[in-house]
Amino acid sequence: MFSQTTEYALRAAVRLAEAGERSLTTAEIAGDTKVPAGYLSKVLQQLTRAGLVRAVRGLRGGYRLSGPPDSITVLDVVNAVEPMRRILHCPLGRTEHTTLCPLHRQLDDAVAQVEAQLQDKTLADLLTGPRETDSVSTVPGLTTQPTCLGLGAPGTDG
Amino acid sequence: MFSQTTEYALRAAVRLAEAGERSLTTAEIAGDTKVPAGYLSKVLQQLTRAGLVRAVRGLRGGYRLSGPPDSITVLDVVNAVEPMRRILHCPLGRTEHTTLCPLHRQLDDAVAQVEAQLQDKTLADLLTGPRETDSVSTVPGLTTQPTCLGLGAPGTDG
Numbered sequence: 001m002f003s004q005t006t007e008y009a010l011r012a013a014v015r016l017a018e019a020g021e022r023s024l025t026t027a028e029i030a031g032d033t034k035v036p037a038g039y040l041s042k043v044l045q046q047l048t049r050a051g052l053v054r055a056v057r058g059l060r061g062g063y064r065l066s067g068p069p070d071s072i073t074v075l076d077v078v079n080a081v082e083p084m085r086r087i088l089h090c091p092l093g094r095t096e097h098t099t100l101c102p103l104h105r106q107l108d109d110a111v112a113q114v115e116a117q118l119q120d121k122t123l124a125d126l127l128t129g130p131r132e133t134d135s136v137s138t139v140p141g142l143t144t145q146p147t148c149l150g151l152g153a154p155g156t157d158g
Numbered sequence: 159m160f161s162q163t164t165e166y167a168l169r170a171a172v173r174l175a176e177a178g179e180r181s182l183t184t185a186e187i188a189g190d191t192k193v194p195a196g197y198l199s200k201v202l203q204q205l206t207r208a209g210l211v212r213a214v215r216g217l218r219g220g221y222r223l224s225g226p227p228d229s230i231t232v233l234d235v236v237n238a239v240e241p242m243r244r245i246l247h248c249p250l251g252r253t254e255h256t257t258l259c260p261l262h263r264q265l266d267d268a269v270a271q272v273e274a275q276l277q278d279k280t281l282a283d284l285l286t287g288p289r290e291t292d293s294v295s296t297v298p299g300l301t302t303q304p305t306c307l308g309l310g311a312p313g314t315d316g
Contacts, residue, residue: 102284126260
């Protein structure tokens with residue numbers, strides 16, 4: 001139901017949300033999210049074009065979210081790479097159909113339901129641990145994250 | 159969210175549900191559903207392989223549903239061509255993750271929700287008019303169907 005591209009974009013977005021203020025290079029994100037670097041590079045470009053991510057130049061450059069994780073919904077990320085398409089008109093182009101037939105009504109209902117569900121969650125909701133910039137980096141253990149994106153030390157997350 | 163193949167399979171299934179006991183040729187279904195005949199032919203093979211449709215040989219041969227429309231769910235048709243995939247394990251293969259992370263929990267919830275919705279509807283639910291074999295064919299108007307699959311005479315459906 002969700003494409004590979006969508007899955008990869010969400011992994012990257014969650015990883016960047018975890019990193020907080022810190023920029024991450026494509027190589028870092030690729031390693032943590034297990035997304036092939038070339039594929040990831042294109043996905044990051046799409047997220048940048050959509051205004052969700054921004055490229056940071058310089059020695060400590062890379063990518064970071066363009067806003068706080070609670071300002072970006074899961075739907076924003078999905079729509080940046082593979083927009084959810086509502087069925088607004090008869091896909092068969094029947095002009096006499098001013099309303100959708102039962103089949104397309106049913107399919108559109110399903111899309112609407114998912115759209116609402118994804119809009120209801122922000123990237124912040126997908127972080128169950130502290131963000132890296134929230135934690136005291138000298139205290140071991142505090143920077144681990146319970147996501148599956150390569151951040152939690154094995155065995156330390158639930 | 160739903161692929162072209164899924165859309166075409168559903169159009170064909172609804173068209174066959176409307177036809178009831180009558181077999182339809184690939185050309186007839188293609189014309190009514192506006193699906194390219196070559197593409198439709200492959201879709202019908204997938205539906206046949208899944209046991210939802212059967213090929214009828216002979217002069218009045220073609221395709222028909224293998225059971226009554228109320229015995230086939232929308233999910234059956236979707237799964238016959240592009241199975242809904244639940245997320246049961248960490249897609250990153252992290253063995254230390256015995257439960258899904260919040261991201262994949264969220265995505266799986268969306269898939270589960272759609273799955274339940276599509277399982278709750280049968281092809282019969284998508285037919286708002288009488289089936290062709292239910293109607294008296296000598297009475298004009300009774301065979302029109304309010305779907306968008308080319309069956310309703312223009313202007314006669316809601």
